[in-house]
Amino acid sequence: MIITGTVVAMDGERHIYDDGAVAVSGDTIVAVGPRAGIEERYEGKHTIGAKNKLVLPGFINGHTHVPMTLFRGLHDDVTLNDWLYKYIFPAEKKNVTEAFVRWGTRLAAAEQIRSGVTTFADMYYFEDAVAEETKAAGMRGVLGETFIDFPAPDNKTRSAMLAYTENFLKKWLNDPLIHAAVAPHSIYTCSRQTLQEASALAREYHAPILIHVAEMKKEWEDSEKQNGASPVQYLERIGVLGPDVVAAHCIFVDDADRKILALYRVGLGTDGPAGSNNDLDVMEEIDLAAKLAKITKMSPLALNAKAVVEMATIDGARALHMEKEIGSLEKGKKADLIVISLDEPNAVPMYDVYALIAYALKASDVETVMIDGHLVMRDHKLLTVDEAAAIAKAREYQKTVAASLAIE
Secondary structure, three states: OEEEEEEEOOOOOOOEEEEEEEEEEOOEEEEEEEHHHHHHHOOOOOEEOOOOEEEEEOEEEEEEOHHHHHHOOOOOOOOHHHHHHHHHHHHHHHHOOHHHHHHHHHHHHHHHHHOOEEEEEEEEOOHHHHHHHHHHOOOEEEEEEEEOOOOOOOOOOHHHHHHHHHHHHHHOOOOOOEEEEEEEOOOOOOOHHHHHHHHHHHHHOOOOEEEEEOOOHHHHHHHHHHHOOOHHHHHHHOOOOOOOEEEEEOOOOOHHHHHHHOOOOOOOOOOOOOOOOOOOOHHHHHHHHHHHHHHHHOOOOOOOHHHHHHHHOHHHHHHOOOOOOOOOOOOOOEOOEEEEEOOOHHHOOOOOHHHHHHHOOOHHHEEEEEEOOEEEEEOOEEOOOOHHHHHHHHHHHHHHHHHHOOOO
């Protein structure tokens, strides 16, 4: 297959081919470059694209809880501590089942594919079901089973939690799309023993570790009081922090923490989709990240358009330790790519392609998505997810969740 358009490769040289093409064979990119040269050397059975389209590596969503689509908007505008302990944990206890997780994942897959996301990192319960639904949707996922120090919807005891997670890691070994991971929730919901058991299990299977770190002021204050260290320094001290850790948030950090974290890569994540963020639109996060950095630094030079697009693609891949497979359009990498239409009022004119992506284009401009060489959306039509069924089921769950919490 040959995909043509303005190719934004995100490779080492950051090539942009104004009249470019990507040749794909099976699940792999075999060539990237000027269209004329590609079409001379390769004969594609199918061709996608034409003029006035961008071809990009798929976006990478570095932190999600995809089944929580079914809690979208449940209770916003409260502190994280109240949101978790007064609303979300009770809602999960009453409503989260394997079926709930499957339907939430299907809904999230539709939303993410529509916004150009091809790979995402997730933390939740019944993560084996998340993995099965992610694979069925044709998406790539780094999927972490949650460790937490109270009875969870899927595992009520420590031994059950360990057994479930080990089976999960074994089941998905060497899968082309699913990277099974271990996800201790946080230092405020996991004891030192739980954190160390989770990380030891992950390292036994060479699996990633996903964890929330320094996401609220209370977490920082409690850690200083109880552990005599910040959350980042505590995790480093007990042997959890390392290059195999994907640390979400990292908001409340000091200079010493920044020096530790600076050793690793930074990507973008939507979180949510409930409470902290109610959607899974990485294109929105690209825009928001750049603007928040400028406000925080009080400088328009902070986090420029090119840098933030890198965070959503090649740097996001590095953050998940997958930069050899995905994140750029290069020969030998997996064929994960998106085609974005420029035939919209918000997409013209184009003076700088990175600025256009970062500040003007929208998720609705994504028209075609390929993952692992397979089309999962073509001309805005989803091919791997029954979107109508997922939407209908979400409306059913809205009623049952609301009734379980006596929400009118």
